[in-house]
Amino acid sequence: MPDRAQFLADIQNQNADVRFAAWRAAGDQEADVIAELGKLIAGPSPGISKAANEALTTLVHSVGKDPASPKRPQIVKELLDLANSAGPLAARIHAFRLLSLAAGEDSVPAIAKSIQQAEVQEEVVFCLERIPGNASIKALLAAYPNAAAGFKPRILAALGHRRAAEGLPMVLSAMRSSDKEIAMAATKAFGRIGRKPAQPPQFPPTAGLTGWQKIDFMDSRLRYADAQVAAGNHAEAMKVYKEALDRPEEHWQCAAIIGIARMGTPEAATAIFPKLKSADSKVRITAQNAWKSMAGA
Amino acid sequence: MKTVRRNFIKSAGGAAGAFLFDIVPARALGLQGQPPPSDTLNFGHIGIGGRGRQFLRPEADLGKEVKASPNLGGDGSRVLRPARSMALCDVDVKRLDEAATRVGGRPKLYKDFRRLLEDKDVDAVFIASPDHWHALMTIMACQAGKDVYVEKPACNTIEEGRAMVTAAERYGRVVQVGSQGRSQPSAWQAATYIRNGQIGMVRKVLCWHYASPDGDWTPDTDPPPGLDYEMWVGPARWIPYNQKRTHGAFRWMIDFGGGQIRDRGAHVMSIANWIMNCDHTGPASIEASGEPPHDGMYDSGVTMNVIYEFKNPDWTLIWAQPGVPSAEIEARYGAVYWGDTGHLTVTLGDGQGTDTDPKAKQYQAPYEGVRVFRSPGHGENFEDCIRTREKPIMHMEAAHRVASLCILGNIAFKLRRKLEWDPVNERVLNDDEANRMLSQPGRGPWHL
Numbered sequence: 001m002p003d004r005a006q007f008l009a010d011i012q013n014q015n016a017d018v019r020f021a022a023w024r025a026a027g028d029q030e031a032d033v034i035a036e037l038g039k040l041i042a043g044p045s046p047g048i049s050k051a052a053n054e055a056l057t058t059l060v061h062s063v064g065k066d067p068a069s070p071k072r073p074q075i076v077k078e079l080l081d082l083a084n085s086a087g088p089l090a091a092r093i094h095a096f097r098l099l100s101l102a103a104g105e106d107s108v109p110a111i112a113k114s115i116q117q118a119e120v121q122e123e124v125v126f127c128l129e130r131i132p133g134n135a136s137i138k139a140l141l142a143a144y145p146n147a148a149a150g151f152k153p154r155i156l157a158a159l160g161h162r163r164a165a166e167g168l169p170m171v172l173s174a175m176r177s178s179d180k181e182i183a184m185a186a187t188k189a190f191g192r193i194g195r196k197p198a199q200p201p202q203f204p205p206t207a208g209l210t211g212w213q214k215i216d217f218m219d220s221r222l223r224y225a226d227a228q229v230a231a232g233n234h235a236e237a238m239k240v241y242k243e244a245l246d247r248p249e250e251h252w253q254c255a256a257i258i259g260i261a262r263m264g265t266p267e268a269a270t271a272i273f274p275k276l277k278s279a280d281s282k283v284r285i286t287a288q289n290a291w292k293s294m295a296g297a
Numbered sequence: 298m299k300t301v302r303r304n305f306i307k308s309a310g311g312a313a314g315a316f317l318f319d320i321v322p323a324r325a326l327g328l329q330g331q332p333p334p335s336d337t338l339n340f341g342h343i344g345i346g347g348r349g350r351q352f353l354r355p356e357a358d359l360g361k362e363v364k365a366s367p368n369l370g371g372d373g374s375r376v377l378r379p380a381r382s383m384a385l386c387d388v389d390v391k392r393l394d395e396a397a398t399r400v401g402g403r404p405k406l407y408k409d410f411r412r413l414l415e416d417k418d419v420d421a422v423f424i425a426s427p428d429h430w431h432a433l434m435t436i437m438a439c440q441a442g443k444d445v446y447v448e449k450p451a452c453n454t455i456e457e458g459r460a461m462v463t464a465a466e467r468y469g470r471v472v473q474v475g476s477q478g479r480s481q482p483s484a485w486q487a488a489t490y491i492r493n494g495q496i497g498m499v500r501k502v503l504c505w506h507y508a509s510p511d512g513d514w515t516p517d518t519d520p521p522p523g524l525d526y527e528m529w530v531g532p533a534r535w536i537p538y539n540q541k542r543t544h545g546a547f548r549w550m551i552d553f554g555g556g557q558i559r560d561r562g563a564h565v566m567s568i569a570n571w572i573m574n575c576d577h578t579g580p581a582s583i584e585a586s587g588e589p590p591h592d593g594m595y596d597s598g599v600t601m602n603v604i605y606e607f608k609n610p611d612w613t614l615i616w617a618q619p620g621v622p623s624a625e626i627e628a629r630y631g632a633v634y635w636g637d638t639g640h641l642t643v644t645l646g647d648g649q650g651t652d653t654d655p656k657a658k659q660y661q662a663p664y665e666g667v668r669v670f671r672s673p674g675h676g677e678n679f680e681d682c683i684r685t686r687e688k689p690i691m692h693m694e695a696a697h698r699v700a701s702l703c704i705l706g707n708i709a710f711k712l713r714r715k716l717e718w719d720p721v722n723e724r725v726l727n728d729d730e731a732n733r734m735l736s737q738p739g740r741g742p743w744h745l
Contacts, residue, residue, distance in 0.1 A: 016592035046514045047592050054589075061712050064730025097534065101730050122740060126534075129738040157744040188744075211415040219440045222467060251442030254469040285686040286469045 004029065008036055011051045019051035026055035027062030031071065034059070034078035038095065042088030053094060060098045067104055076103050080110045089119060096123035103127070105135035112139035121151060129158045137164045144170060153185030160189030168195050176202050184213050191220025194227025196236055218244065222255050226262075234263050242271065253278070254286040261290035269294060338683065341384040341419040341443070343410045343434055345396040346544055348448055348475075349387075349425030351648075354380045356402030368648030370480030371674015378680050386413045389544070390523035408525055410434060414441035421471075421683060424448060427547045428554050429533040432457035433743055435472060435693075439464040444471040444683050446676075449563035450703055451696035453555065455723055456736035458697030458704075460745045465693040471682040473689040474696030476567035477675035478646025483653040485671045487634075487643045488572045490657035492667045497637030499573065501613045504565045505620030506630040508600050509549060509557045512593030515541040532743035541594055549595035551707060552737075556597025557618050559703040564646040565632050567691065567699045569614055572634065572643075573607075576695035579702070579720030580605035580614070585710035587618075603706035616706055626652055708734050 002010065002022070007029055010022035026033075033055075040052035060079070063072040076099065083095035099111060108131060115124045128136040137159070144155050156174060159167035171193065174186035183204035190201060206217060225240035237259065244256035257275055260268045272294075275287035337359070342349055351366055362376045382400045386407040387393040397404055407413045414422070414437055421444040424434045432452040438445045445465075451474045452458040465472040478484050491499060517537040520526035526538045533552045536542065548554035570576055587601035598618070605614040623633050623642035631644030631652075644652045662668065672678040672690045682689045701723070708731050709716050717726040725731040739745065 020591035046594075050592065061730065064712065065714060065728045067729050101733050122535075126738045126740070130733050130736070132733075153742065157742070158738065161738060161744055212411045215415065215437075215440050226467060249442060251439075251468050251470070255467050258467065258469050281684075282469070282686060289686070 023055035026058040031074035038091035100127040100130035108135040156185040160192035191223035338380040344426030352423040365676040369676040370477035436464040473679040480672035480675035481651040483651040487653040496639035511590035512595035532739035584715040
């Protein structure tokens with residue numbers, strides 16, 4: 001293993017093959033090289049910048065397999081220092097991206113510290129989304145009230161992506177926002193979380209939605225209904241599906257038929273039956289296939 | 298906002314000179330012996346650069362007997378359904394303008410694919426954007442009720458692929474993924490030959506492919522006028538514009554293209570998965586070696602050797618770039634299937650065609666033998682399924698499983714560790730970091 005000084009010299013060598021050999025073996029280095037590599041990432045030479053970038057990545061990969069790896073806490077700590085430093089933005093961004101691969105729940109508060117900084121907040125949320133466990137969900141929820149209106153949809157999307165049931169109350173509240181973008185982002189998160197709330201949700205009025213938002217709106221409702229079927233809440237799902245069945249859009253009818261068929265109940269068969277004679281061939285064939293699948297079940 | 302071509306050309310400063318008719322042509326009304334509109338498929342096209350251009354259906358061809366281009370698969374004997382490319386979308390106005398000229402007539406032009414998807418007149422879409430957009434565009438097309446032909450590889454992450462499967466199933470949409478080798482006659486002959494036991498139990502499939510480029514350094518610049526680079530990056534992690542990372546060259550970046558294994562691997566290993574009946578499962582372990590670029594802008598493997606071990610039945614798939622080419626058929630890439638009693642070569646598997654050994658071409662399966670579905674051609678199969686609502690030959694689950702091989706190969710290559718894979722739950726069993734790499738949260742407003 002080359003010593004620290006030799007390693008850093010090799011990373012800055014003019015010969016690309018020497019740099020390559022150094023960054024490929026960077027997993028042998030200790031965490032204290034991270035700050036130095038961070039400085040090199042933003043340097044003027046693209047080859048050295050790449051070598052530093054790859055060396056950091058390799059170092060993280062060397063402890064990524066096992067969360068209990070003894071070297072991992074030091075590497076995460078150094079990455080946190082780099083991410084939250086006043087150093088070059090490129091290095092900070094790379095640190096956040098690497099933290100998404102190695103940081104544990106105990107690092108979440110330090111990562112979330114930068115969430116209100118416009119220049120890195122996208123990377124912070126990306127990082128939090130990837131860290132397993134509830135700590136990152138809690139950090140997203142804590143950040144939401146103070147987030148700029150333009151960034152609230154991003155946090156809501158992260159909660160939806162994580163299927164964060166703990167976020168449901170906040171999501172339900174955001175669905176009532178007068179800001180259409182926030183209300184729609186919350187509606188999408190609601191569909192993805194897929195949990196039945198204690199009280200019926202108040203959806204944003206569809207009248208003011210754009211064409212695509214209307215598509216997203218119904219998609220979110222159908223996702224929610226599908227989740228209810230999976231959870232055994234057939235009655236709740238059927239309310240959404242029946243609404244979709246009554247819409248003129250054939251694909252919403254098809255989605256409802258497919259969802260209803262998964263219930264496999266007499267009520268499901270009754271709901272699908274009229275669609276067996278639909279004038280729309282896509283709806284008709286979908287209903288016929290659903291009918292067969294229920295008969296087979 | 299929808300942009301009609303007249304305004305579009307004016308605002309974009311694009312090539313002028315295309316005369317625009319304000320009168321609906323007779324063929325659009327089904328007059329003068331032309332096929333009536335009810336029988337005509339209305340296609341939308343998202344991403345109309347290199348590959349996307351080849352899906353266009355010029356207005357002038359409406360009413361003529363049109364056959365699929367050879368690189369769409371099949372033997373080219375069948376006439377396609379009447380179709381028009383009625384809506385075009387690209388983030389690069391230059392490409393959009395070129396495609397509009399090629400199509401002729403009055404296609405609707407869009408820079409934002411969501412506007413195209415909102416268009417209720419569009420029956421189906423061809424998606425040939427860079428790979429990092431395939432998943433979201435396909436999912437959103439399903440949401441909008443469109444059937445989809447999306448280029449390979451299906452997706453960039455395991456999570457994306459599973460979400461695509463779910464979306465296609467939720468809406469009952471036909472999604473054909475562009476690994477067209479399965480629709481080519483030689484692939485069918487090889488599948489019939491092998492599945493009927495002509496080389497015994499297959500134990501090993503050895504793929505070969507030439508290496509990826511290692512790239513050089515080209516300075517970042519501002520994007521060219523007319524390219525909406527913010528939209529081009531879309532859900533991927535932000536990176537400054539560089540011409541060597543965008544049109545035609547995105548392939549060599551893991552975040553955008555994934556290298557040879559995700560490009561041609563999605564062809565060669567698609568045929569392997571099909572022949573080996575693995576369209577609904579995956580390997581038990583993945584181990585990779587090789588070298589990334591020593592220098593330059595790219596980050597995908599230059600040389601790679603990926604070993605996939607499958608269980609029940611036990612067999613090994615090896616992706617090697619470069620590997621050992623077939624001794625029987627000369628080709629730049631392909632695979633040799635090694636069985637207990639013999640072996641068979643299947644080459645290429647993409648738009649350049651597929652070839653196999655004469656013994657497979659001459660083979661006739663016995664009446665009681667294994668029957669393998671014979672696609673009439675990839676495009677033709679897509680059209681058939683739009684009508685019948687059946688799953689196409691490269692349906693979304695199959696495509697997701699092929700893409701999974703490519704993605705897992707890249708992850709194992711990056712981490713330089715052997716991964717134990719659970720193909721049912723789609724999780725890595727022995728590696729925390731690898732599991733995190735199965736998903737990549739979207740950027741800004743772009744989320745699964």
